[in-house]
Amino acid sequence: GIACGDGGTPAAYPVSRSTTALVDTLVQVTSPAADSVLVHRTDRRSGRYDMVRTERLLLAPGSILRMAPGEGHLMLEGLRRPVRPGDTIEVTLHFRVSGTRTLRLPVRSYEDVARQ
Numbered sequence: 001g002i003a004c005g006d007g008g009t010p011a012a013y014p015v016s017r018s019t020t021a022l023v024d025t026l027v028q029v030t031s032p033a034a035d036s037v038l039v040h041r042t043d044r045r046s047g048r049y050d051m052v053r054t055e056r057l058l059l060a061p062g063s064i065l066r067m068a069p070g071e072g073h074l075m076l077e078g079l080r081r082p083v084r085p086g087d088t089i090e091v092t093l094h095f096r097v098s099g100t101r102t103l104r105l106p107v108r109s110y111e112d113v114a115r116q
Helices: 110-114
Strands: 002-004 015-017 024-030 034-045 048-053 057-059 064-066 073-079 088-095 099-109
Touching: 002 110, 024 034, 073 088, 099 110
Parallel strands: 002 099
Antiparallel strands: 015 064, 024 057, 024 088, 034 048, 034 073, 088 099
16 A cells, blocks of 8 residues: 655555566556655664665565565655545556556555554
């Protein structure tokens, strides 16, 4: 799903399974709802959690790409319209081997997403 709050940049937490027999790489994410979509991972160092932008994510054959609060996530920058819980946003994951996969993600409050 997608977590939204009061005026902050929405974060998306998609889940997608690798369907190839090869290592695949998530190389880009796009959305018609945003100017850009950035892939972030959470880096834990010395008791701190830092959000770090990453250009690519490797996906082992048959594995699941599962983004979650406090882990990997997508930041939807420059939303083209305000969103609120109950809306749906389309994101397209672009993989090097398996091509594109478009997901429709429900928008929920940060609190609801964090409880899962």
